[in-house]
Amino acid sequence: MKRYDAIHALVQALDGNELLISSNGMISRELITVKDAPQNFYMIGSMGLSSSIGLGLAISLSNTQIVVIEGDGNVLMNMGSIATIGHFAPQNLLQVVLDNECHDSTGGQPTVSNTARLEEVARVSGYRVAARVTTEAELVKVLRQSLGKGPAFILVKVEKGSVKGIARVSHSPEEIRGRFQQAVRMISG
Amino acid sequence: MVSASQFCGMLKSYGFNFCTGVPCTILKDIILCLSSDPDLPYIPATREDEAMGIATGSCLAGKQPVVMMQNSGLGSSINPLASLDILYRIPILLLISWRGYQGKDAPEHLLMGEAMLKMLEALGIPYQVVSEDNPEAAISASVKAMRERGIPAAAILKSGIVQ
DSSP states (O other): OOHHHHHHHHHHHSOSOSEEEEOTTHHHHHHHHHOOOTTEEEOSSOTTOHHHHHHHHHHHOTTSOEEEEEEHHHHHHTTHHHHHHHHHOOTTEEEEEEEOSEEGGGTOEEOSTTTSOHHHHHHHTTOSEEEEEOSHHHHHHHHHHHTTSOSEEEEEEOOSOOOTTOOOOOSOHHHHHHHHHHHHHHHHO | OBOHHHHHHHHHHTTOOEEEEOOOGGGHHHHHHHTTOTTSOEEEOSSHHHHHHHHHHHHHTTOOEEEEEEGGGHHHHHHHIIIIITTTTOOOEEEEEOTTGGGOSOHHHHHHHHHHHHHHHHHTOOEEEOOSSOHHHHHHHHHHHHHHHTSOEEEEEOTTSBO
16 A cells, blocks of 8 residues: 555545644645645654644543544654553544655655554553554544544554655645644634 | 742643643652642653643643653753744743752753753743742743743743742
8 A cells, every 4th residue: 555545545534523633754745635624734843743742632622533644753753652642542532653664754764663563562552442454445444443432543554655746735834833723623613 | 939839820820721741850749739630730741852742732722731841851852842833833831940050960960951041042942040039920921922922931940949
């Protein structure tokens, strides 16, 4: 599965009332290309912190589904976040990890996710759902089962490589923040 | 000197309603006080940069967060400050304990004790040092700077002021 196709399948499976946090690099660039929306918080820096931002949102907005989309490199930078999320266990938090076993955005340098079973770390840390999927159909199936029943961790095995010539995130960081906060008010009432 | 419960009451009076961080001996009474306070819940983070991320999420959700940390943790927080909270303009109050003040502390605190204020200045983060005579003045000025500029501001807490 290509990462872009995984993001496309994920976005299609959601109903549009979720808040999405996408990690820096190619993941945010592919998400904005699949579907730009005010409820997408595109990170362009602070690598590793997408799940922590998701936790802060999930604790504060207990009736709103939060979806974090990040890579294996992000998870490995902030493993403590898995322990904190498992402890506080917000049911409205879904963490989707697009695992290509490398830092694709900086030239494909290998990570160690080929040997570290990240979804098992999530499972033993207290996540209610922890799955590894390899097809779009499996991703959509587990995702639908996970919404509102988290914390959930779905590790999606994806191929290395990006869509050629993909656009950068065109909104300024302040625009991303401002429209996301408006979306929060709309969605969470 | 001010009691921890008075200090926490002051934070709440400025609208703060979400707290996260990593402990320090200087902050221990404040954290203990918050652990049983539903109006200003404290979420323990594993690292200070994680705390910055959690606080950022809470702020995006409409909360007014405080991050507590020892100044050693400022080192771990530089990247989230520079590439998340200042970049996206996310106001967070940083309550940073000052280990290594005036060179009187364990060796691991001395360099950061000396460098901390210069690091905040280099990042353009407004800060106030909490004084023994009037602790509220520093909190008030930090909150004002934070809200006017829409970025994190720091209140620096030395040992012996909050007990």
